[in-house]
Amino acid sequence: RDSHLKQVPGFVSFALMKGAERGDHVLYASHTLWADEESFKGWTRSEAFRAAHKGAKSSEGMYLGPPVLECFDAVQVLD
Numbered sequence: 001r002d003s004h005l006k007q008v009p010g011f012v013s014f015a016l017m018k019g020a021e022r023g024d025h026v027l028y029a030s031h032t033l034w035a036d037e038e039s040f041k042g043w044t045r046s047e048a049f050r051a052a053h054k055g056a057k058s059s060e061g062m063y064l065g066p067p068v069l070e071c072f073d074a075v076q077v078l079d
Helices: 037-044 047-053
Strands: 011-021 026-034
Touching: 026 037, 037 047
Parallel strands: none
Antiparallel strands: 011 026
């Protein structure tokens, strides 16, 4: 789908990662880095968020379940 992240204040980077193929599924993980938690929360309330997710309804048999949001604070970062 289209990404609207680059126009959102506080957005740093995004990566969509594909895991190994299992017998009945492939695990995908998206990793988005934000300047701070408030920037992330602002994005979830933005028009850019609604535009990016407007067509993301679950197709029958396409997903094992709904996405799960997991948030982490950086403990160590190496660039």
